[in-house]
Amino acid sequence: MCTFLGKRTLQTIPLLFVISAVVFLLIHAAPGGPLAIYLSNPNVRPEDIERLRRALGLDRPLWQQYWSWLAAFTRGDWGYSFSDGRLVASRILERVPASLELVGTSILVALALTLPVGIVAGVQRGRWFDRITTSAAVAGISLPAFWFGLLLQIVFASALGWLPSSGRTSPGMALSGAGTMGGVTDHVRHLLLPVTVLGVVQAAAWSRYLRASMIETLAQPFVLAAHARGLPMRDVVMRHALRHAIGSVLAIVMVDAALLVSGAVMTESVFAWPGLGSLFTEALARRDYSVLMALLMLTSTAIVVFNVAADALHAIVDPRIAR
Amino acid sequence: MRLPALVLASLVGAAFAAPAIVRYPPDHLDLDARRQPPSAAHWFGTDDLGRDVVARVLYGARVSLGVGLLSAAVAGISGTGIGGVAGYAGGALDAVLMRGTDAMLAVPRLPLLMIAASILQPTVGVLVVLIGLAGWMETARVLRAEFMTLRTRGFVESARAAGAGHARLVMVHLLPNAAHALIVSVTLAVARGILLESALSFFGVGVRPPQASWGNMLYQAQSSLTTEPWLAVAPGLFILITTWSVNLVGDGLSRSRSSQP
Numbered sequence: 001m002c003t004f005l006g007k008r009t010l011q012t013i014p015l016l017f018v019i020s021a022v023v024f025l026l027i028h029a030a031p032g033g034p035l036a037i038y039l040s041n042p043n044v045r046p047e048d049i050e051r052l053r054r055a056l057g058l059d060r061p062l063w064q065q066y067w068s069w070l071a072a073f074t075r076g077d078w079g080y081s082f083s084d085g086r087l088v089a090s091r092i093l094e095r096v097p098a099s100l101e102l103v104g105t106s107i108l109v110a111l112a113l114t115l116p117v118g119i120v121a122g123v124q125r126g127r128w129f130d131r132i133t134t135s136a137a138v139a140g141i142s143l144p145a146f147w148f149g150l151l152l153q154i155v156f157a158s159a160l161g162w163l164p165s166s167g168r169t170s171p172g173m174a175l176s177g178a179g180t181m182g183g184v185t186d187h188v189r190h191l192l193l194p195v196t197v198l199g200v201v202q203a204a205a206w207s208r209y210l211r212a213s214m215i216e217t218l219a220q221p222f223v224l225a226a227h228a229r230g231l232p233m234r235d236v237v238m239r240h241a242l243r244h245a246i247g248s249v250l251a252i253v254m255v256d257a258a259l260l261v262s263g264a265v266m267t268e269s270v271f272a273w274p275g276l277g278s279l280f281t282e283a284l285a286r287r288d289y290s291v292l293m294a295l296l297m298l299t300s301t302a303i304v305v306f307n308v309a310a311d312a313l314h315a316i317v318d319p320r321i322a323r
Numbered sequence: 324m325r326l327p328a329l330v331l332a333s334l335v336g337a338a339f340a341a342p343a344i345v346r347y348p349p350d351h352l353d354l355d356a357r358r359q360p361p362s363a364a365h366w367f368g369t370d371d372l373g374r375d376v377v378a379r380v381l382y383g384a385r386v387s388l389g390v391g392l393l394s395a396a397v398a399g400i401s402g403t404g405i406g407g408v409a410g411y412a413g414g415a416l417d418a419v420l421m422r423g424t425d426a427m428l429a430v431p432r433l434p435l436l437m438i439a440a441s442i443l444q445p446t447v448g449v450l451v452v453l454i455g456l457a458g459w460m461e462t463a464r465v466l467r468a469e470f471m472t473l474r475t476r477g478f479v480e481s482a483r484a485a486g487a488g489h490a491r492l493v494m495v496h497l498l499p500n501a502a503h504a505l506i507v508s509v510t511l512a513v514a515r516g517i518l519l520e521s522a523l524s525f526f527g528v529g530v531r532p533p534q535a536s537w538g539n540m541l542y543q544a545q546s547s548l549t550t551e552p553w554l555a556v557a558p559g560l561f562i563l564i565t566t567w568s569v570n571l572v573g574d575g576l577s578r579s580r581s582s583q584p
Contacts, residue, residue: 015425015429018426022427023430026442142518142570144521144525144559144566146525154548265434281437281526284438287441295434
């Protein structure tokens with residue numbers, strides 16, 4: 001078990017090197033390079049740009065720049081934002097709570113949908129419940145998340161007026177409503193629509209995996225043996241089959257959880273949710289490369305780390321994996 | 324699988340025959356009929372410049388379907404190349420190529436494409452290549468796995484023993500037997516390509532106005548959601564119907580193989 005995890009961890013090191021090189025080259029291959037934002041500004045003189053280029057070390061060979069960037073990045077020194085001069089790290093950190101709140105709630109909602117749908121559809125394979133949910137799941141993975149968000153805004157915010165269309169709190173509520181019942185309600189009302197989008201789209205993908213995994217498990221001899229011992233259907237499914245079927249699905253859930261933080265780019269932008277996804281679109285609009293590079297590196301690293309964690313989880317649920 | 328295939332065929336047909344079907348050109352401005360809700364004259368209404376939404380959706384279908392199909396072709400070809408070499412050669416080359424594939428899979432696709440598209444300001448052709456190059460990893464993995472198992476099968480070994488060269492082994496023995504898995508994976512890449520194009524255009528870095536694509540029509544609709552909600556309905560519905568049909572066809576294709584002996 002430990003050697004398995006040690007090996008998987010060591011394998012991620014070259015992977016992270018390749019990823020960092022991809023991210024670095026992408027930014028530096030851009031016309032105008034990282035200073036593109038100043039090139040288009042008529043108030044910045046060419047000699048200023050040249051001075052800036054030297055000050056930032058952009059006149060050095062590419063591999064030296066890459067090395068010093070990587071060294072600084074691993075030390076936690078992510079530089080300053082090009083658009084407002086603040087520390088990249090603090091700009092990112094201040095968005096983390098909103099992102100975690102949105103993604104965490106969405107994962108819970110998605111799991112609450114996935115578990116019953118995936119289990120029942122797998123057990124009742126081919127019956128009406130399975131057919132309806134399977135088609136719905138294909139529709140769900142085909143659904144453009146941003147359009148789903150726009151539709152919810154049209155219906156629930158603009159036509160019916162039941163829910164706020166965007167933001168995390170109502171204006172004024174952030175101060176006066178903090179900690180009060182009204183503040184909490186306001187917060188939940190803002191969460192409802194974006195969480196519906198992310199929750200439904202994720203549940204569509206996950207329930208397909210769980211259904212397939214359930215069907216595969218139910219065909220195994222040990223399930224037949226449980227039936228033969230006279231266990232009620234409920235116990236066979238929930239105690240024996242589910243324990244076996246859930247391992248691979250949980251691994252996928254973990255990896256997707258890391259992806260969700262960046263995959264929420266569309267949903268956060270539609271609902272003006274002040275998380276990391278919105279920070280990304282804002283930084284992109286301003287060509288704020290230091291923020292973009294840090295965000296891309298962080299999410300990629302998170303995905304790699306979550307991949308290893310998912311393997312670990314999978315190995316705990318099913319120890320054969322580690323061998 | 325038949326119904327979604329039929330839906331797809333009629334969508335492609337309608338996109339081709341767009342000039343014969345629509346009553347207004349997609350860039351026809353009618354300033355007396357701006358912001359009209361759906362009516363007999365304009366089935367899906369008109370936008371802020373009085374352009375007919377039906378016409379724009381059908382002309383947009385040419386762009387969206389074209390980008391989806393061609394980007395899947397780019398993804399399929401590059402994925403076949405990389406996965407094929409890795410699976411056939413094995414050893415160190417395989418290890419290097421697969422670590423690269425893992426690395427690409429770990430970088431979130433949409434943000435990466437958004438950065439690349441905002442830097443390059445691509446034409447539709449360049450957009451096809453970008454989306455295709457961001458989507459080769461799945462195909463590469465599928466093809467590598469197929470080649471790895473096929474390589475050890477008896478008929479391939481006997482062909483090698485009979486003196487077949489690398490090119491003949493790959494083209495005659497390996498590729499045709501991996502074709503089914505390849506087709507399924509490219510089908511899924513079509514749906515992904517259409518969704519990615521619409522997302523990029525929705526963020527204003529994909530297909531640029533005045534050329535219509537389903538994604539940039541939604542981008543435009545977002546600014547007048549409360550006053551002209553109908554502008555957001557038709558383009559999104561077409562994206563959903565198309566990707567849903569493509570995914571159903573892909574599911575049907577992969578099932579048709581597992582039912583084979």
